[in-house]
Amino acid sequence: MRTSAPGLPEAVAALTEARLWSRFEGGETTGSTNDDCRVLAAEGVPEGAVVLALEQTRGRGRLGRTWESPRGGIYLSMLLRPAIAPADAGPLPLVVGLGVAWGLESLGAAVALKWPNDVVAAGGEAGARGARETGAPTATGGKLAGLLLESGVEGGALAWVVAGCGLDVRRPDGGGAAGAAYLDELLAAPVSPERAAAALLNGIAEAYSRFMAHGFVPMLEEYARRSALAGRAVRVSDASGEFIAEGTVAGVDASGRLVLDTGGGDVAISAGDVTLRMPE
Numbered sequence: 001m002r003t004s005a006p007g008l009p010e011a012v013a014a015l016t017e018a019r020l021w022s023r024f025e026g027g028e029t030t031g032s033t034n035d036d037c038r039v040l041a042a043e044g045v046p047e048g049a050v051v052l053a054l055e056q057t058r059g060r061g062r063l064g065r066t067w068e069s070p071r072g073g074i075y076l077s078m079l080l081r082p083a084i085a086p087a088d089a090g091p092l093p094l095v096v097g098l099g100v101a102w103g104l105e106s107l108g109a110a111v112a113l114k115w116p117n118d119v120v121a122a123g124g125e126a127g128a129r130g131a132r133e134t135g136a137p138t139a140t141g142g143k144l145a146g147l148l149l150e151s152g153v154e155g156g157a158l159a160w161v162v163a164g165c166g167l168d169v170r171r172p173d174g175g176g177a178a179g180a181a182y183l184d185e186l187l188a189a190p191v192s193p194e195r196a197a198a199a200l201l202n203g204i205a206e207a208y209s210r211f212m213a214h215g216f217v218p219m220l221e222e223y224a225r226r227s228a229l230a231g232r233a234v235r236v237s238d239a240s241g242e243f244i245a246e247g248t249v250a251g252v253d254a255s256g257r258l259v260l261d262t263g264g265g266d267v268a269i270s271a272g273d274v275t276l277r278m279p280e
């Protein structure tokens with residue numbers, strides 16, 4: 001299943017400072033690093049294993065969607081075994097997202113977080129202005145990275161979490177995925193996929209260890225500062241595209257839920273897809 005490119009796991013291991021990551025696997029091409037990492041989870045491998053690939057043939061997004069995974073990106077999945085109750089795991093995707101943001105910032109990229117699981121190029125005021133002028137439906141920058149967290153519960157406890165991250169590093173020939181952004185285009189100089197992976201792993205380890213030590217509440221401000229949605233008018237829909245709610249984003253709460261001011265009171269949403277409403 002995995003074809004080994006000598007060097008990818010070793011190269012990333014050598015560049016990664018965080019001690020959380022204890023085992024590096026993978027290679028050039030695989031189906032899905034999340035699938036490979038889930039095998040490790042089922043085998044009882046301890047927390048801290050990382051599976052890497054330079055290309056995926058069956059990259060998965062959420063809800064059965066596809067993650068386009070050509071050469072030029074980096075695809076990685078991390079095995080975590082947080083000793084927390086399943087009910088307390090809500091903030092984990094946001095924690096990992098914040099770690100990805102820190103990692104990308106350490107490389108010099110300006111990024112923002114789009115609840116629940118997207119890391120986008122920072123749009124900022126210029127992006128919002130551009131969207132108003134062109135009538136474009138989104139005022140955030142393009143999607144730079146996506147996260148897919150999967151977990152298993154055994155005997156009422158969270159037994160494993162596989163956190164998968166796909167990062168667009170270099171635009172592939174042919175233009176790339178619709179609405180995607182590419183790390184190289186945000187940086188003064190190109191970065192290797194190995195270095196990008198190590199930066200992500202360092203950032204995620206820092207965010208995860210802070211979360212495990214102190215919980216999500218002390219991280220809320222760091223998250224809010226990078227929010228691509230704060231104050232924006234949005235619509236949230238469920239997996240089948242059915243309307244859940246719309247309103248102005250007030251923030252995220254201690255459980256990682258998106259809080260919307262609907263005009264008739266606040267609602268907190270734990271899962272869904274967010275689209276920005278057209279500026280009026």
Ligand code: BT5
Nearest residue numbers: 032033034059060061062067068146147164165166177180
């Ligand atoms: C995600 O899903 O954003 C989660 C993506 C997780 C991918 C990683 S790669 C390593 C690990 N192994 C896997 O098999 N998966 C994980 P979602 O929010 O459902 O977004 C999917 C949508 O993003 C698609 O429907 C497209 O619209 C868009 N998309 C697909 N490929 C993209 C890309 N390379 N860059 C930017 N946007 C993309």
